[in-house]
Amino acid sequence: MKKIFTLLAAILLAAPMLAGSNVQRPKLVVGLMVDQMRWDYLYYYYPQFGPDGLRRLVDEGYSYENTLINYVPTVTAIGHSSVYTGSVPALTGIAGNNFVKDGKQVYCCDDDNVRSVGSNSKEGKMSPRNLLASGIGDQLRIATDFKGKVIGIALKDRAAILPAGHAANAAYWWDQSAGHFISSTYYMKELPQWVKDINKKIQTKPGTNVKTSVPGVTKTFQMAEAAIDGEQLGQDSITDLLAMSVSSTDAIGHQYGTRGQENHDVYMELDRQVGLFLKFLDEKVGRGNYLLFLTADHGAAHNPNFLKAHNLPSGGLDTWGKDSWLNSRLPQLEKETGISPLVTGVDAGRIYLNREAIAKSGKKLADVKQQMIETLEQDSNIFYVVDYDKVLTTSLPSRLREMIVNGYNKKRSGDLFYVPRPDWEDVSNAVDYRGTSHGLWNPTDAHIPFVLFGWQIPHGQTAEPTHIVDIAPTICELLHIQMPNECIGDAKLPK
Numbered sequence: 001m002k003k004i005f006t007l008l009a010a011i012l013l014a015a016p017m018l019a020g021s022n023v024q025r026p027k028l029v030v031g032l033m034v035d036q037m038r039w040d041y042l043y044y045y046y047p048q049f050g051p052d053g054l055r056r057l058v059d060e061g062y063s064y065e066n067t068l069i070n071y072v073p074t075v076t077a078i079g080h081s082s083v084y085t086g087s088v089p090a091l092t093g094i095a096g097n098n099f100v101k102d103g104k105q106v107y108c109c110d111d112d113n114v115r116s117v118g119s120n121s122k123e124g125k126m127s128p129r130n131l132l133a134s135g136i137g138d139q140l141r142i143a144t145d146f147k148g149k150v151i152g153i154a155l156k157d158r159a160a161i162l163p164a165g166h167a168a169n170a171a172y173w174w175d176q177s178a179g180h181f182i183s184s185t186y187y188m189k190e191l192p193q194w195v196k197d198i199n200k201k202i203q204t205k206p207g208t209n210v211k212t213s214v215p216g217v218t219k220t221f222q223m224a225e226a227a228i229d230g231e232q233l234g235q236d237s238i239t240d241l242l243a244m245s246v247s248s249t250d251a252i253g254h255q256y257g258t259r260g261q262e263n264h265d266v267y268m269e270l271d272r273q274v275g276l277f278l279k280f281l282d283e284k285v286g287r288g289n290y291l292l293f294l295t296a297d298h299g300a301a302h303n304p305n306f307l308k309a310h311n312l313p314s315g316g317l318d319t320w321g322k323d324s325w326l327n328s329r330l331p332q333l334e335k336e337t338g339i340s341p342l343v344t345g346v347d348a349g350r351i352y353l354n355r356e357a358i359a360k361s362g363k364k365l366a367d368v369k370q371q372m373i374e375t376l377e378q379d380s381n382i383f384y385v386v387d388y389d390k391v392l393t394t395s396l397p398s399r400l401r402e403m404i405v406n407g408y409n410k411k412r413s414g415d416l417f418y419v420p421r422p423d424w425e426d427v428s429n430a431v432d433y434r435g436t437s438h439g440l441w442n443p444t445d446a447h448i449p450f451v452l453f454g455w456q457i458p459h460g461q462t463a464e465p466t467h468i469v470d471i472a473p474t475i476c477e478l479l480h481i482q483m484p485n486e487c488i489g490d491a492k493l494p495k
Helices: 003-021 054-060 075-087 138-144 159-162 195-201 216-232 248-256 260-284 304-308 325-337 355-362 365-375 388-393 397-408 467-479
Strands: 028-034 062-064 098-101 104-106 150-154 170-175 180-184 238-244 290-295 343-347 350-355 384-387 416-420 450-454 460-464
Touching: 028 075, 028 138, 028 159, 028 260, 054 260, 054 290, 054 450, 062 384, 075 138, 075 159, 075 467, 138 150, 138 238, 138 467, 150 159, 150 216, 159 170, 159 238, 170 216, 180 195, 180 343, 195 216, 195 388, 216 238, 216 248, 216 260, 248 260, 260 290, 290 355, 325 365, 350 365, 355 365, 365 416, 384 388, 388 397, 450 467
Parallel strands: 028 238, 028 290, 062 460, 150 170, 150 238
Antiparallel strands: 062 450, 098 104, 170 180, 290 450, 343 350, 350 416, 384 416
16 A cells, blocks of 8 residues: 555656646757847848858748837847846836946946856856846746756856846856856856866957957857757757857947948858857757747947938937037036036936935925926937836827836836937947947837747748737747746747
8 A cells, every 4th residue: 555655646746747748849949149130130131141040040930020129228238138038127127237226326237245157357246136037047947847957158247147047057258357258156156167168269368358359259159059068958858048149249339330341240250150050059959959039139220420421310419428418518407406416327318316415405306307307308309308207197109108118117217218319329429430329219229130940930920010028928938838927028929
């Protein structure tokens, strides 16, 4: 009788595993994010792509041609977190690359409770703890009883950490001061041997900035392949996730703009590396055994001088530059209010007022906000300045209102948000300025690629309205796992 009870207990314990054993899933999911990749790059560079890289994704995959970001500001940290959580800053807490937390300005991945692993610098004092939502990787870990592995890789720490999520096995990013990939004690006490080995192979002289170079793309894919080999990702029946992001495209775009030899070269190398990587996956994991999705965290505006040269209205807003129109009026506003400094921070359209000084002055915050709004709106290149607490009652186009609301985290996003003219990014207005930026609601910044490829994915495309927050629930639906805990998107399966 005792043996029978033991057998029954074993069967009951195994039942959940047996119930899930027939669920069809790919062996490996690869999330490939390309920092600052405009949607139209898929077609602008298409004639120059080789047959095995990005063109293969377009020709064989399923493309969501009308994928838009549904919040502002459109910046790196938010984009990477939103793709994998299916949520927006209002809920995830990732309100920007930098924001205010508990009254202090912080970087999105700052964590003083951890230390670097692989170097002695502060570059490793990072973790996902500022992220308030779960992600695809967290849900996959839970669904597989934490047997499926999740690894994040990028040159930028935020591009590796935020996509990997809280329960990831590891995240690795590039430490410029060390000249190789590192991690933090949030994940491990020591780098695995395979990481040490690949670091020896691809390391650079300490201090070398690979993020602004084409070789940065190459090193990212070399690290990704090493991770697949070192962790044996996709080598058993339990689904793993590799969340990788290419950072050099963003750094080069910021410096040289969306056109020109530099941008061309980095996308040609990206195409070449994607081709080699797909071949590697075909051989290592098996063609049809992996699911890959390509997307971006945001797009980018064309350089204002480039546009003006072709009679298109544009300009460098340079909002808070030393000689800017707005900055020149702050001293007068501070004199009128008796509050100095009046502004404690500005980032990607968000304005943080000095609430402590305002309170001590005895003035009402609402009154100071209104004075600030009236001053800022005197600039003809600024359309709106919005009090975050009054967005719903401000006269705005509905889509723009929704984007501002989605991007507003009450405890982290500040007090005001300004909306400039289209193609008036917050960049230099100098005639020799070559670079660009992003952060606005416009399609230039908010229209991103989203392509599914591989496991059970038919070839095709759709112009159905899709949002960045729809990516996570779509991947989760394909994997038959629960969507992340703050997901507000909808699954959009290929048709």
